[in-house]
Amino acid sequence: MITNLVSAKWLYKNLNNPDLIILDASQKNNISGIKSKFEDLRITNARFFDIKNSFSDKNAPFPNTLPNAKQFEQECRNLGINKTSKIVVYDNLGVYTSPRVWWLFKTMGHNNIAVLNGGLPAWNNEGFELEPFKKDTYSLGNFEAVLHLELVKDINEIKTNLSTKQAIVLDARSEGRFNGTAPDPRPNLKSGHIPYSINLPYSTVLKDGKFKSETALKSIFNNLKIDDNPLIFSCGSGITACIIMLASELVLKNKKAVYDGSWTEWASTKNTPIDTLN
Numbered sequence: 001m002i003t004n005l006v007s008a009k010w011l012y013k014n015l016n017n018p019d020l021i022i023l024d025a026s027q028k029n030n031i032s033g034i035k036s037k038f039e040d041l042r043i044t045n046a047r048f049f050d051i052k053n054s055f056s057d058k059n060a061p062f063p064n065t066l067p068n069a070k071q072f073e074q075e076c077r078n079l080g081i082n083k084t085s086k087i088v089v090y091d092n093l094g095v096y097t098s099p100r101v102w103w104l105f106k107t108m109g110h111n112n113i114a115v116l117n118g119g120l121p122a123w124n125n126e127g128f129e130l131e132p133f134k135k136d137t138y139s140l141g142n143f144e145a146v147l148h149l150e151l152v153k154d155i156n157e158i159k160t161n162l163s164t165k166q167a168i169v170l171d172a173r174s175e176g177r178f179n180g181t182a183p184d185p186r187p188n189l190k191s192g193h194i195p196y197s198i199n200l201p202y203s204t205v206l207k208d209g210k211f212k213s214e215t216a217l218k219s220i221f222n223n224l225k226i227d228d229n230p231l232i233f234s235c236g237s238g239i240t241a242c243i244i245m246l247a248s249e250l251v252l253k254n255k256k257a258v259y260d261g262s263w264t265e266w267a268s269t270k271n272t273p274i275d276t277l278n
Contacts, residue, residue, distance in 0.1 A: 004102065004249055005211065006114045008123045011043075011088055019086045021079075023049040025101045026092040026120070036092040038120045041130045047079050047138070049089065049101055051239075054078075062264045063237045064100070066152060072108050073145035080138030083110075090116035090123070094209025099242035103258055109146035115246060118210040153232050153259045155269060161232070162195055162273070167255075168226050169197035172235040172244045173263065180276030186236070190267045192274040194234065198224055202240040205247035217251045230255040234262045 014020055024046040026036065042048075049055065054075040057065040067075075081087070087110070089101040098115045105113040116122065124130060161167050171193055176182025178199040180192040193199065204220060205212055212220075231254050235241035238260050245256055259266075266272050 004114055004246060005117045006088055007117055008126045008128060011116055011123070012126065012128050015044075017086060019082075019084055021081055021085045021087050022046040023079075023087060023089040023101060024091070024120075025049045025051060025089050025097040027051065027097055034093055034096070036120070038092040038124065038130070040133050041092070041120070042133050043090070043120070043123055044129055044131050045136075046090075047136065048133070049079070051097060051100060055101075055104060062261050062268070064239060064260075066104070066107065066238075066260050069108060069145040069147045072104070073143055076143035076145070077141040078138070079141065081141040081143045083142055083144055085110075085112065085141070085143070087113040088116050089113065090119040092120040094119045094121050095206055095211060095243060097239055099246040100239050102246060103151070103242040107148050107151045109148055110143070118208075121209050150255075151257050153257045155259075155261055155265055155272075158194060158232070158259055158266070159272070165196065167230040167232045167257075168224075169194055169232045169234055169259065170200045170224070170226075170241075170244055170248075171197045171263070172200060172202040172233065172240040174201050175199055177236075177263075180274075184236075184263070184267070186264060189264065190274060192267070192276040193263075194266055195273050195275045197234065198226075200224065200244050202235070202243040205244055211247055211250065214251050217247050221248060221252055226252075226254065228254060230257070232257050232259050234259040234266075236262055237264045238262045 024042050057067045089098045091097045102115050177191045178193045184191045233241040233245040
């Protein structure tokens with residue numbers, strides 16, 4: 001695959017490719033409270049990619065933290081994923097958690113991965129088959145993970161950037177949470193934003209559960225006046241940050257990374273500066 005995004009029709013035409021693996025990144029619950037009418041349904045033979053448990057660092061103090069390369073490699077092997085696998089990932093909300101999986105694989109050195117644009121709703125709208133979820137077992141894969149740290153930023157790098165201003169932080173949370181005019185959905189967490197960051201709510205880059213056209217995306221990013229600056233993507237806990245990162249990847253050549261701790265870490269850490277609309 002030479003693209004980061006594929007259509008439902010493309011996926012349907014390529015179902016018989018022996019190297020193709022379809023991953024379902026749907027979650028039962030999400031911080032946005034969005035519900036899917038496709039719970040407990042999947043594309044035939046899709047494999048469940050458990051972001052919360054298998055593919056996050058369970059010992060980390062913040063949700064959805066990037067696992068180490070060894071854990072990621074073993075969990076991928078357990079799913080039967082190989083070094084030669086061509087991966088398409090989707091979720092049942094259209095585009096929500098699937099870009100996080102795209103970023104995870106890129107960060108672990110596997111570039112042969114694409115997001116299904118529109119996810120399970122788009123697949124269903126084409127009239128393609130769905131089946132109930134069931135527990136499957138797979139032959140052990142030979143996947144190998146090599147961590148690419150340039151795609152990840154930690155809190156110290158974000159603090160340093162407050163002085164150097166070398167990179168621009170784009171925040172995918174809602175305008176209210178960013179401005180501090182709406183409460184954060186996580187209990188006891190302040191709202192507001194990292195100083196000098198720019199708000200780009202993830203919904204801005206989507207339309208009807210799919211990414212907007214490249215022309216529309218170019219216009220959105222041009223209006224932000226980010227030029228050739230490196231970009232760091234943030235959100236509440238590292239999920240929706242990957243949506244706007246993928247949107248930028250479709251139209252921009254800038255260097256890109258995700259602040260994995262995102263707002264949950266920043267607002268929970270003592271002495272980190274927080275800006276609000278006031």
